Amino acid sequence: MAGDLLVVEDLRVYFPLYRSLLERLLGRPYKIVRAVDGVSFTLGRREVLAVVGESGSGKTTLGKAILGLVKPVSGRILFDGVDLARAKGGEARRVRRRISAVFQDPYKSLDPLMPVGEQVAEPLLIHRMAGRSEARRMAMEMLEKVGLTPASEFYWRRPHQLSGGQRQRVAIARALITQPDLIVADEPVSMIDVSLRASILELLESARRELGVSVILITHDIATARVIADTVAVMYLGRIVEYGPIDAVVEDPRHPYTAALVTSTPSISRRRPPRFPVKGEIGDPANPPPGCRFHPRCPLALEECRRVEPPSASDSGRTYWCLNPLGPGGLWRGVEA
Amino acid sequence: MAETIISVRGLKVYYYTLSGVVRAVDGVDLDIARGEWVTIVGESGSGKSTLALSMMGLVLPPGRIVGGSVLFDGVDLTKLSGEELRRLRGKRIGVIFQDPSAYLDPLRTVGSQIAEAVLEHGVASSESDAWRIAEEALEIVGVPASRARAYPHQLSGGQRQRVAIAAAIALNPDVLIADEPTTALDVVVQARIIELLKGLQRRRGLTIVMVTHDIALAGEVSDRIAVMYSGRVVEWGSAERVIGSPLHPYTRLLIDSVPDLWSRRKVRSIPGEPPDPRRPPSGCRFHPRCPLAVEECRSRQPPRVSAADGWAECFFAGEAGGGR
Amino acid sequence: MEGGLFSRLMGVVAGLVRGPGGLMTATGLAIITMFALVAIAAPWIAPYPPDVRPPGAGLLEPPSLRHPFGTNDLGYDVFSRIVWGARVVLKVVLLSSLMSMAVGVPLGLISGYYGGPLDRLLSMVMDSLYAFPGIIMAIAVASVLGPSTFNAAVALMVVYVPTYYRMTRARVLELKNEPFIEALQAMGAPGWVILVRHILPNAAPTILVVFGLASADAILTEAGLSFFGLVAVYPQPDWGLDLYYGKNYLLDGAWWLVFFPGASILLLALGFALLGEGLSERFRVRGGSYG
Numbered sequence A: 001m002a003g004d005l006l007v008v009e010d011l012r013v014y015f016p017l018y019r020s021l022l023e024r025l026l027g028r029p030y031k032i033v034r035a036v037d038g039v040s041f042t043l044g045r046r047e048v049l050a051v052v053g054e055s056g057s058g059k060t061t062l063g064k065a066i067l068g069l070v071k072p073v074s075g076r077i078l079f080d081g082v083d084l085a086r087a088k089g090g091e092a093r094r095v096r097r098r099i100s101a102v103f104q105d106p107y108k109s110l111d112p113l114m115p116v117g118e119q120v121a122e123p124l125l126i127h128r129m130a131g132r133s134e135a136r137r138m139a140m141e142m143l144e145k146v147g148l149t150p151a152s153e154f155y156w157r158r159p160h161q162l163s164g165g166q167r168q169r170v171a172i173a174r175a176l177i178t179q180p181d182l183i184v185a186d187e188p189v190s191m192i193d194v195s196l197r198a199s200i201l202e203l204l205e206s207a208r209r210e211l212g213v214s215v216i217l218i219t220h221d222i223a224t225a226r227v228i229a230d231t232v233a234v235m236y237l238g239r240i241v242e243y244g245p246i247d248a249v250v251e252d253p254r255h256p257y258t259a260a261l262v263t264s265t266p267s268i269s270r271r272r273p274p275r276f277p278v279k280g281e282i283g284d285p286a287n288p289p290p291g292c293r294f295h296p297r298c299p300l301a302l303e304e305c306r307r308v309e310p311p312s313a314s315d316s317g318r319t320y321w322c323l324n325p326l327g328p329g330g331l332w333r334g335v336e337a
Numbered sequence B: 001m002a003e004t005i006i007s008v009r010g011l012k013v014y015y016y017t018l019s020g021v022v023r024a025v026d027g028v029d030l031d032i033a034r035g036e037w038v039t040i041v042g043e044s045g046s047g048k049s050t051l052a053l054s055m056m057g058l059v060l061p062p063g064r065i066v067g068g069s070v071l072f073d074g075v076d077l078t079k080l081s082g083e084e085l086r087r088l089r090g091k092r093i094g095v096i097f098q099d100p101s102a103y104l105d106p107l108r109t110v111g112s113q114i115a116e117a118v119l120e121h122g123v124a125s126s127e128s129d130a131w132r133i134a135e136e137a138l139e140i141v142g143v144p145a146s147r148a149r150a151y152p153h154q155l156s157g158g159q160r161q162r163v164a165i166a167a168a169i170a171l172n173p174d175v176l177i178a179d180e181p182t183t184a185l186d187v188v189v190q191a192r193i194i195e196l197l198k199g200l201q202r203r204r205g206l207t208i209v210m211v212t213h214d215i216a217l218a219g220e221v222s223d224r225i226a227v228m229y230s231g232r233v234v235e236w237g238s239a240e241r242v243i244g245s246p247l248h249p250y251t252r253l254l255i256d257s258v259p260d261l262w263s264r265r266k267v268r269s270i271p272g273e274p275p276d277p278r279r280p281p282s283g284c285r286f287h288p289r290c291p292l293a294v295e296e297c298r299s300r301q302p303p304r305v306s307a308a309d310g311w312a313e314c315f316f317a318g319e320a321g322g323g324r
Numbered sequence C: 001m002e003g004g005l006f007s008r009l010m011g012v013v014a015g016l017v018r019g020p021g022g023l024m025t026a027t028g029l030a031i032i033t034m035f036a037l038v039a040i041a042a043p044w045i046a047p048y049p050p051d052v053r054p055p056g057a058g059l060l061e062p063p064s065l066r067h068p069f070g071t072n073d074l075g076y077d078v079f080s081r082i083v084w085g086a087r088v089v090l091k092v093v094l095l096s097s098l099m100s101m102a103v104g105v106p107l108g109l110i111s112g113y114y115g116g117p118l119d120r121l122l123s124m125v126m127d128s129l130y131a132f133p134g135i136i137m138a139i140a141v142a143s144v145l146g147p148s149t150f151n152a153a154v155a156l157m158v159v160y161v162p163t164y165y166r167m168t169r170a171r172v173l174e175l176k177n178e179p180f181i182e183a184l185q186a187m188g189a190p191g192w193v194i195l196v197r198h199i200l201p202n203a204a205p206t207i208l209v210v211f212g213l214a215s216a217d218a219i220l221t222e223a224g225l226s227f228f229g230l231v232a233v234y235p236q237p238d239w240g241l242d243l244y245y246g247k248n249y250l251l252d253g254a255w256w257l258v259f260f261p262g263a264s265i266l267l268l269a270l271g272f273a274l275l276g277e278g279l280s281e282r283f284r285v286r287g288g289s290y291g
């Protein structure tokens, strides 16, 4: 679609797996981890897309591919119509500065030696968007905006003089200062004190509201995702298994893994569906099962799920990849284990 | 109420560090009944782990118990020798941690590690008995007995945590202390581990003391909840009551700050930052962040206000302001 | 900004001296400073010229009030020779350390950060240089270049470049995996910005430690060079050279001819070694990211 900010088409990112010396001597072939294995989606302007899924399902790798930190083996990433893999020189730099990142660990994602204000100003200098004094002034303003006041004092602090929540605010200020169109936020709250997480989410939300940025929010916690996301992509072993408006996907999922995910999430709400039972431990992306990758754990698996890769299907706005999906309202009726 | 198995009285555990004295646990009283599931919740650094581990007499240096007592089945753990404590642990009180790899020996099969503990504590008399008990324990936690000959690295994170639980329950303890047992696990795996623990509690009458920062998880599984803030238990009561009508403003704000998947209420962070445990605020330690705070909160430690099934340490606990 | 350069420098020093390993750092700095002051103030400290026999001085006089370190076979005052000799050794060692750093650190940064064929080539060259015994290589290079302080410094530089290179490269490999570097890459920062503004400052403590330890080693190697006459020419004052000529009189009981130059060499080397060890203690304790 013309209006979409980001289009990801059949993206694949593989990593070679470490082989022991013995395995090498025996001439065993390279094993590969199919961290992201055929992912497609589109992201609109001002849209917040949550990417949720099991540990090791490839969420972080997907984010890194969009940020240009890992190289896909195939597939395309179109940002505002520009193919990120093909863009060169000036065009590449112009596109790159419209994409920012916020990482999980606020203790490690800032340079320990540099005053935090300088780090917020740095993207402006890197992209030659402002001179030194102008950059400093804008960084002060941005620190103010993310709630680090008085900014003139925070500007000169080093990361170790800030709390985890404050550091994450610095990271967000740094991400916003170039006025990007897209922020990729990988687990931005999972290392923050629970009582402070909401304010970090609120910062991202207001960036969307006031600055019109789109956000890809990578998280393992679908409850966090539901706070600010419009759409959700549920990943399992390198693939998206269900995709759609987050309310629809959470309340009335089609894919059994989504059902397991939402019903396993702890909740103190009275109104909640019964637990959807799954077997086994988490999947291994180095040895994905044939057919539907979820079939060994799925209580609804059919014989053909072992052989056939499920095609995509759509149902009232959501897309899912499953041969034997839950019906409408199926989540609330429960399943016999 | 059932018989009390652990009774904590006026407990103070301080860490003597180079940068000052950390009052990790600073005057805590709790009574834990046999067979119940108690969860300690609170923010990072509030002293949850320190409190839970001191319930089995485990205080790591530079920490010291500087006051109070911990009665386990009537015996004061703070007065026992290291050897007596060691025998008590494992045999009567088991423990599991967030990262099971930290105490599983990577070079030995998981079965032999469990069997060894079983022999050492005299639960079995022969090696073959011990091995049989180890295999049974693994079956109970849902690890096939054939996996007893696997090395830790051959198991997934969830399976390793199951092995850790198996090692703890093989000795048939009365109490299991679980410090963030599922924090490192995926939610779907977490749900199954929690179900497993719940089953053990029901079927064997195991007493469980769990530590977590996830108040929704606490609300789901526990019988009673202790809410910690800056070294003190500020609220104590049945899970239903603590979650449903919290007495302490901190509890209420904490619940309101975490998103819940099934209710679309707005989440709001608690203003301010958690206090520095080396310099806790005067009076009520929550007062700098509390919307209800008055002058008195600054200067005086609030009294313990009792409710039907517990209490809260707040001047306003009895009034509408504290509840919902 | 806050205060002058001097007071800021003193602030840094005070910080180093107070932290862990501070006693070692402080002792090392004190020893080095003492020798540096002696070298700078040599004309005022030395009671006699180093290469002239003072009037009334005997040959091979044992230490006395007039000649605290005695006199040598030509009647020169040993104390004055030690004082002037400090200039030579400090000049050679500091010059060589700075040159090794100037070559080894940038190569280590580039090699570690960019990797690839250049990294493999450089690593191979440096490893083979490193495998040579330092003193033999220094002698080989210095003999080719001929005796002079500058040539000696160049010879020492060749010996210690691989040390700076390897340590810098190792630290860069560590830092390269830190999320804050990844964050910079994600924002499209060019390699040189990341290297100069972020990796170099974070690698600086490691480089300082190497500076201390490698300089300590370089002092011993320098002594070897000057022992073989590859730094200075007699009668220029030079510790290693004095050691060489002094050893001939050891059997005659003139112990002071070797003791004072030898002790000076060891003490100065100890100063640098303590500085290096103290710093490494200090920075290790503060953890990987020095946060």
Ligand SMILES: Nc1ncnc2c1ncn2[C@@H]1O[C@H](COP(=O)(O)OP(=O)(O)OP(=O)(O)O)[C@@H](O)[C@H]1O
Binding pocket: A015, A016, A017, A033, A034, A035, A053, A054, A055, A056, A057, A058, A059, A060, A061, A062, A220, A285, A286
């Ligand atoms: N640089 C790498 N080299 C080799 N394998 C990798 C690399 N990065 C990731 N992987 C593997 O790719 C798979 C997907 O990893 P990824 O980090 O994307 O998962 P994730 O969904 O973010 O998981 P988590 O929730 O644990 O963060 C994992 O099996 C991981 O081990």
Ligand SMILES: Nc1ncnc2c1ncn2[C@@H]1O[C@H](COP(=O)(O)OP(=O)(O)OP(=O)(O)O)[C@@H](O)[C@H]1O
Binding pocket: B015, B016, B017, B022, B023, B024, B042, B043, B044, B045, B046, B047, B048, B049, B050, B051, B060, B061, B062, B063, B213, B277
């Ligand atoms: N071994 C130790 N040495 C010094 N201080 C310690 C030690 N262990 C804990 N502390 C301090 O004691 C306080 C309470 O720590 P504790 O681990 O009990 O908290 P917690 O509530 O379990 O936190 P978390 O959720 O992060 O695990 C913290 O401020 C912590 O820094």
Ligand SMILES: [Mg+2]
Binding pocket: A059, A060, A061
């Ligand atoms: Mg991840």
Ligand SMILES: [Mg+2]
Binding pocket: B048, B049, B050, B179, B211
């Ligand atoms: Mg803890």
